[in-house]
Amino acid sequence: MWQAHTIIHNGQAIPFAEARLHPLAVGVAYGVAVFEGLRAYMNPSDGSLSVFRLEEHLARLQQGMKVMRFDSPPSTEVLRAAVLEVLRLNAPDEDAYLRVQAQIEGIGTLASTGPVGWIAAALPRERSAKFATGLAATVSSWTRISDNAMPPRVKATANYHASRLANLQARTDGYDSALLLTARGKVSEAAAACLFLLRDGVLVTPGKGSDILESVTRETVLVLAAEAGLAVEQRDVDRTELYVAEEVFLCGTGQELVAVTSVDRLPVGDGTPGPVTRQLQAAYEAVVRGTTDAHPEWRTRV
Ligand SMILES: Cc1ncc(COP(=O)(O)O)c(C=O)c1O
Structure with missing residues (x-):
């Protein structure tokens, strides 16, 4: 199975293993983070990858960031480009799972609304072992x-x-x-x-x-x-x-x-x-x- 080697963090493509946040960042300390899980599927006839319902996932993420009162959230355009780029960079040779996440990255309080950071990641993920049997x-x-x-x-x-x-x-x-x-x-x-x-x-x-x-x-x-x-x-x-x-x-x-x-x-x-x-x-x-x-x-x- 393919391995994720690159992640996009705040617009920068970096080695997957080197992505970092401070343990006291509000996103970690109070769980102030919102995300989407998406899948990209391979078409068996031509080997092309397509992200399923990307726009709907990005719209839900924007709604989430609004309710979370995030300051200067990343735009849909930026996140859409990052999702497609992280897939191109990791070049999976089969289906991929994607995670887009926005979190408060600064050290602050429960009421902090920024600074907001974000990631786009592509990960291998197998189908549920119970897919066929229930x-x-x-x-x-x-x-x-x-x-x-x-x-x-x-x-x-x-x-x-x-x-x-x-x-x-x-x-x-x-x-x-x-x-x-x-x-x-x-x-x-x-x-x-x-x-x-x-x-x-x-x-x-x-x-x-x-x-x-x-x-x-x-x-x-x-x-x-x-x-x-x-x-x-x-x-x-x-x-x-x-x-x-x-x-x-x-x-x-x-x-x-x-x-x-x-x-x-x-x-x-x-x-x-x-x-x-x-x-x-x-x-x-x-x-x-x-x-x-x-x-x-x-x-x-x-
Ligand atoms: C709690 C919860 N409900 C429902 C779903 C299904 O949502 P979606 O179809 O948008 O992936 C998910 C995510 O997969 C979830 O985490």
Whole structure:
């Protein structure tokens, strides 16, 4: 597998191993950082790499930096160029995972709003080991963070403290993945992915008021499902709906689309990835790699 050797930090391409921040920088000391995870996919016929939904990820990062009240945040133009440049510099010979992150780099206080620094990195990342077989999930006893405390629609690094606790608990208890409920007791999402379920043939996903990250992949799945003629609903979801659903799957840039084949040890459907999940997995695979002509606007060629 290829190795990342170069990272872009504040516009400078430097050796990956030499990127540095002070431990007391506000971005580290108080977790004041916001990021995006993206993927670049290789087209199997011509070997070209394209970043999937780059513009949507950069727009979400700008929203996050606004809510974080960052001073002089890097512009979308600068970050777009850096993402493409870091890919060219590292020249991966297969799919790549990308991280764009902005953080407060100076030593300061909890209320510091700058100076803001940023990185663009390209990393190898394999597909989930459970991509084909599905995940065993559990409903976590940890509660999903909420908009009036740690806004989930801001992809802040600090938000992942809660996800980490849920994931560690799930793994300790012998599961692959944790599903979190909101403070209102409704299904929100997984620790680092959004969630869909199929109920009576209708594809359902918790709405934007369910303390989810406003996921780019979730929106992609909503479009692909509608194009496939599936009925789709965004609404509140109860915990026990997970137990009686025909299918459940997670989606996100990192996870891509992966079936959940059991929840709290109850099998979902027949306990194997269902036909709608597999149909949407295939549609997603085609659109990210560009083996279909559909949605060229979602792929930025490197
Ligand atoms: C908490 C959380 N929810 C959902 C997602 C999915 O978001 P996206 O599809 O934009 O990657 C992620 C990131 O992958 C995440 O970290």
